[in-house]
Structure formats: structure tokens, C-alpha cells
Amino acid sequence: MEAITHFRDAHKFLSNFFVLPSPILWLGHECPTVEHAYQLSKTRDQGWQKLIATAIMPGQAKRIGNKRNLPLREDWEDIKVDTMTELLRLKFSSGILHHALLGTGDVELVEGNWWHDNFWGSCVCQSCGNKGKNWLGKLLMKVREEL
Structure with missing residues (x-):
């Protein structure tokens, strides 16, 4: 089976570090990347959430x-995979990223690192x-299938 084995260069849009065309509104914060939104989801403390959401990179x-x-x-630990799933659904719900994910066809996605x-x-x-375990790759393929 053909696979995409890294999320950089032509496939950098698959990375959680990819800067989104429009920020995600998550838990009351505008987040420029999925990584920002995921990290601030770890805590309920508004001060920490704001610090994470406003991180430059x-x-x-x-x-x-x-x-x-x-x-x-x-x-x-109980919600982190579901949180990532929801964030990926938001990221790829429309626009250029939606089409880019669909453009990967049915190849396996592996977040090689x-x-x-x-x-x-x-x-x-x-x-x-x-x-x-490649949870990010598996969730990306799940979201792609849902599109």
C-alpha cells in the first residue's frame, strides 16, 4: 500500500504545526494551528489557555x-484522542485544506518522526x-473518510 510517511514539504498541511488559513475558535480562543488548540485543551485554567493560544509559534x-x-x-488521558479528532474535523471541514486532504486519496498517512x-x-x-501507534495518521484517515 502506498503511504505518505512524513508531514512536511508537499504534505506539511497534514501537520498540526501548519498555520491555518483562518484561525480555529476553540474554547473561546482563536488558535492559528491545531497544535495551539490541542495544547490549550489540556487545562481548564484560562490563564494557561490564553498563554498557549497566544504563543507565537x-x-x-x-x-x-x-x-x-x-x-x-x-x-x-480519556479525552485527548477525541479532542484531536474534533480539531482535525474543524481543520479539514472546508476550503483548500478540505480538498488537500481529499487529494491524498486512499493512501496510508503515517506521521513519521x-x-x-x-x-x-x-x-x-x-x-x-x-x-x-500513529494515532494522528489514523485520525487523519478517519476524517478523510468522513469527508
Whole structure:
């Protein structure tokens, strides 16, 4: 089966770090990327949410969202996949991104990475062996199927 194995270059629109044509309104905050919205979903604290939503770059939003002193929602592990699913539905609901996702056809989408993320993606380093769960890829394919 043919696959897209990384979300950069021609496929960077699949990345959660891709800056959206129009911000997503999520939990009362305008978010320039899915990463911003996902990270601020981790907490109910409005101050932290605002700090994440206004981060200049998605990597900065991720770093803030991963801080040890972030007051994490008690149900976060139970809702994080559903949260990502809803955010991806919003991202690809219309416009150019809708057509771009459909344009991937029926190929497998794999968020290949080298930073050992084997939950959302599949790390390609020798020690990880490309055996990740690839939840981001699976959810993108699910959303694509729903379109």
C-alpha cells in the first residue's frame, strides 16, 4: 500500500504545526494551528489557555502545554484522542485544506518522526524501529473518510 510517511514539504498541511488559513475558535480562543488548540485543551485554567493560544509559534505552544506545572485536566488521558479528532474535523471541514486532504486519496498517512513520538506518530530512528501507534495518521484517515 502506498503511504505518505512524513508531514512536511508537499504534505506539511497534514501537520498540526501548519498555520491555518483562518484561525480555529476553540474554547473561546482563536488558535492559528491545531497544535495551539490541542495544547490549550489540556487545562481548564484560562490563564494557561490564553498563554498557549497566544504563543507565537506552534512549537512554543507545545512547550508551554508540556510544562510540568501546567494544571492538567483530570480527564485528559480519556479525552485527548477525541479532542484531536474534533480539531482535525474543524481543520479539514472546508476550503483548500478540505480538498488537500481529499487529494491524498486512499493512501496510508503515517506521521513519521525522529523525536520518539510513538503515540501520535511512528518514530523512524533505529531504537524505535518505526513501530508507533500513529494515532494522528489514523485520525487523519478517519476524517478523510468522513469527508
